[in-house]
Amino acid sequence: DVDQVRRTARKLGVDVLIGVQGSRLVLVLGRADLPARAGDDVTELAFTEIAKRLEPSFGSGHLVLGPAVPALVDAGQSARAALAGFAVARAWRHAPRPVEADDLLPERALAGDAVAKQTLVDRVYRPLQAHSADLVTTLWSYLDNGRSLEATARELYVHPNTVRYRLKRVSEVIGWDATGPREALILQTALILGSIGTDATRRRGLAGRRPVSPR
Known part of the structure; x- marks a missing residue:
């Protein structure tokens, strides 16, 4: 439910780009660096925690989170890492869900990444x-x-x-x-x-x- 994903992301304080590629659901999560206002006491969730909150929106299988990058123009780097991790995630028998792409570095390296x-x-x-x-x-x-x-x-x-x-x-x-x-x-x-x-x-x-x- 793409609309539900957007609603959840909005509640978590992040923007989201959504793409469906065959049987894969691909999300690009982002957050603007807004200047803090006097009296604001807002704790931003880590992207790992946000991914956990969004996890029910994904189907069965592995859920891989690419590393955080500084800007949207760098999102391709994170996406490539996530896809490389997704390709080898089954090699880690007890991989958590979600799993960070950097936690799959050995499997990715063995696969030639x-x-x-x-x-x-x-x-x-x-x-x-x-x-x-x-x-x-x-x-x-x-x-x-x-x-x-x-x-x-x-x-x-x-x-x-x-x-x-x-x-x-x-x-x-x-x-x-x-x-x-x-x-x-x-x-x-x-x-x-x-x-x-x-x-x-x-x-x-x-x-x-x-x-x-x-x-």
Whole structure:
């Protein structure tokens, strides 16, 4: 019921563009930045919460929310992320509804989404590498050892509390907690992509190739 969607959006304080594409319902949600008036005490809902309120208007299946963008002219970026997430959402068995497109970054990356690959490298691998090589090494070891503090500590020759402290720093730097199974998948995918894409890795690969002499 498109009219019901518009009424709900109006009550939530957002504008909405609605499109029906075959069996898909596509919404573009927006909100104007109006100057605050004296005495106004209005709490704006996050777009994730708005999507939850609109969820009953959608049919069965996955509901994917693209990231917020600064202006309507940038809505295509959010739409592309949402569509890329929608295409792979079934690969996450217990995906919530709605699910944010950025929460599907591993599946999108495995499906060949270049934006998802770059996002993982930029938001996980590079910040950790720039902060401390110890954080990258500890995260690699922790994930390779089945998220075991003791096994990681033995491999790195440090106390388990040191591993625990470094994992806390990882969470503070990038906002993802490696101790959870879903977030561990996100972080491990980012580490793999970051390692493949570093200049050092590429140089090692080139060094191992034999030069080919023309005949």
